[in-house]
Amino acid sequence: MIQVGIVGYGNLGRGVEYAIQKTEDLELVGVFSRRAPETVETVYAETNVYALNTILDFKEKIDVLVLCGGSKDDLPQQTPELAEHFAVVDSFDTHANIPDHFAKVDEAAQKGKQVAIISTGWDPGLFSLNRIMMEAIIPDGKTDTFWGKGLSQGHSDAVRRVDGVKGGVQYTIPSEVAMEKARSGSKEELETKEKHVRECYVVLEEGADAKEVEQAIVTMPNYFEPYDTTVHFITEEELARDHQAMPHGGFVIRSGQTGEGTNQTMEFSLKLDSNPEFTSSVLVAYARAAARLAKEGVVGAQTPFDIAPKYIHPKTNEQLRKQYL
């Protein structure tokens, strides 16, 4: 059994606790949190919670750590720190800072002779893998990434700041028209604003004017004005009942030409009822890979680009060839 530790217990931490239960070859040693362990309530009563600052005592008991901190403030510090002492995986998703994060994690992992897989998850992660594989196969073409249907935190906040709005959420939805263009083999560049439409579900404050609120939203510069935006008015009960989940997903589409202009289209898509639970499931599959690579003596920072797919699946290579190839 591969012995796993969870570092940080938010949405991803909870998702990893669930995902480990679904495997037959991974076992949870415990959750490590910066908060007082007795204040952290886990999904399963039997899950151990420890103070993060005691984690070095577990060096011999843990094969791999799944780092579930936030990309903004936690992982830039936690991944390098822990990669010096443990095999680790994270889902660092600040795209622009990936080269820097990679360099820091690599230095620490090299120093401690550990392996560290960064930026797993779905974007970065599975979407990135599809972007490079599709381009490698059809060099003469164009790749488009569409996000959604998904709840956008930043845009939901913007809606809630509008006068007369009591509560609300915003979903980003890929535009069907733009997706058809992407699939068609056309080389026309699509702008972000024509690739997505925005849908808002809003609860009005008493006495607020619906028309005014709608206008204020759809004309909001940057956030909504450039997009095709629809506003739906709902009750507080509906907001609580229908809009508390964290759905997300998206599409990577590459369309291009082979031979004398023959069209070929490849597409990868996700429809996720829970973004964090799915991301956690990807983290856990790559945790398996990290534990195996550590056993093989691989050292240093890696990304999903560096990992042969067989490492994430629990079966042997012989079984995979026989049953899935």
Added chain:
Amino acid sequence: MIQVGIVGYGNLGRGVEYAIQKTEDLELVGVFSRRAPETVETVYAETNVYALNTILDFKEKIDVLVLCGGSKDDLPQQTPELAEHFAVVDSFDTHANIPDHFAKVDEAAQKGKQVAIISTGWDPGLFSLNRIMMEAIIPDGKTDTFWGKGLSQGHSDAVRRVDGVKGGVQYTIPSEVAMEKARSGSKEELETKEKHVRECYVVLEEGADAKEVEQAIVTMPNYFEPYDTTVHFITEEELARDHQAMPHGGFVIRSGQTGEGTNQTMEFSLKLDSNPEFTSSVLVAYARAAARLAKEGVVGAQTPFDIAPKYIHPKTNEQLRKQYL
């Protein structure tokens, strides 16, 4: 530049000749055929054609061979024979014989200290990769593969054997109803016959009775009777004009549950106007991987499961991380 040889010049061989032109890091040394070189007509006039039995003279000039023979009779012999002397890739697609093919190729490659990547292409190949990755990520779920829309050689032959049929083709098409079930997260097993519908385009012989021909087709045991089959009657001109391409494609769909029953759906699909040209493009990307692995000293048979994605893309790992992750 990576120096490439093509072995066997049929649909795939031609597709590889095209695909190499679309790359910036691969160069074609020549085509090697069992036929007399002067009888083989290549796409580009400048392409060299050599007799296959002279290929050992090219050992120093070639980094990797792309094997384009048929899976039934050519590759079982050619891949092991050539893997002893060259880095090779093939698209061997007789699923049931893959373990045996792998063992024979591995023995030869080990003996000659070469690398050999077998069963690239799309099924086996990209579809297989998606099957293992999706299952590894969402262990509690169900994967379905759908094929089409694609021309089926065997079923087209069956249509043409019916009395009163002058010519015709048959397309296998995934059933929309079955695909929606696969996406829904239901664990219900779908039978092959409910997963696909069949569409026939038929040219009648003069005086033949359309109703009788249609009945003979849709009631044909095994081939059509178990399926939802539609027969369209067309003219000889339409058959020649609209049904000569080799389209294919399909879908790999996995739907499953995380947490307390949260539904997650992953989907990979291809819509190919030319099956052989696409398969050739995959072969060429894996030829790049084989040449690179050979340089690193990797020896023995490999499948797409063993190849880290970075190896198939021409850019450096730094560029990939910065631009695509």
